[in-house]
Amino acid sequence: MILLDRGQCRVKFLTQRFDTRAILLVILACHEAGITVTLPKPQTSGAKSEGRFGKQDFVYLTKEDAYRCPAGERLPYRYTNQEDGKMLRRYWTTACQTCPLKSECTTGPERRITRWEHEHLLEAVQRRLDANPQAMRQRRETVEHPFGTMKARMGATHFLTKTLPKVAAEMALSVLAYNLTRVMNIVGIKPLMAAIVA
Numbered sequence: 001m002i003l004l005d006r007g008q009c010r011v012k013f014l015t016q017r018f019d020t021r022a023i024l025l026v027i028l029a030c031h032e033a034g035i036t037v038t039l040p041k042p043q044t045s046g047a048k049s050e051g052r053f054g055k056q057d058f059v060y061l062t063k064e065d066a067y068r069c070p071a072g073e074r075l076p077y078r079y080t081n082q083e084d085g086k087m088l089r090r091y092w093t094t095a096c097q098t099c100p101l102k103s104e105c106t107t108g109p110e111r112r113i114t115r116w117e118h119e120h121l122l123e124a125v126q127r128r129l130d131a132n133p134q135a136m137r138q139r140r141e142t143v144e145h146p147f148g149t150m151k152a153r154m155g156a157t158h159f160l161t162k163t164l165p166k167v168a169a170e171m172a173l174s175v176l177a178y179n180l181t182r183v184m185n186i187v188g189i190k191p192l193m194a195a196i197v198a
């Protein structure tokens with residue numbers, strides 16, 4: 001099982017333009033490797049931050065393969081297309097034109113909802129988090145400490161190198177040094193040396 005936040009996905013996929021695709025790929029790769037992921041469901045719509053209904057305000061109706069919108073309208077499946085390597089299913093209703101909530105929902109002719117072909121994986125990661133709301137706090141308490149220690153050792157300011165490959169190497173060396181000191185502190189130097197020799 002792994003517990004991630006969106007920032008960790010951003011680091012992992014630093015070489016790519018950061019978007020939700022990075023998070024989706026992490027979740028899919030983990031699922032295919034049999035690893036359980038717990039993560040806040042990625043927000044794929046900017047509508048919420050712009051003050052309109054977000055995708056989370058739409059309820060997916062599994063049996064009908066449709067969404068129910070905040071006005072209670074049903075958004076049936078329309079078509080699937082490929083975008084950025086992902087198969088995306090599109091849903092919308094023709095009721096938007098006369099909807100009293102339209103200004104809170106969309107600036108276009110109708111509100112369209114997009115569903116990734118593996119969207120059920122995203123819903124599962126959010127369900128796991130809902131079932132264990134303390135998970136993100138535990139992750140912070142466990143994971144942030146090593147980063148804080150490494151930053152302190154590095155001077156808590158900046159990397160000494162430039163360009164992504166060099167910074168990645170510098171970061172890898174910092175992590176290696178941190179892990180070695182942790183092992184030395186936990187098991188001792190002699191058992192560590194014996195394990196390395198073996």
Ligand code: SF4
Pocket residue numbers: 069070071072073093095096097099100101102105106110111
């Ligand atoms: S604008 Fe369309 S999708 Fe949005 S609440 Fe109204 S009917 Fe539903």
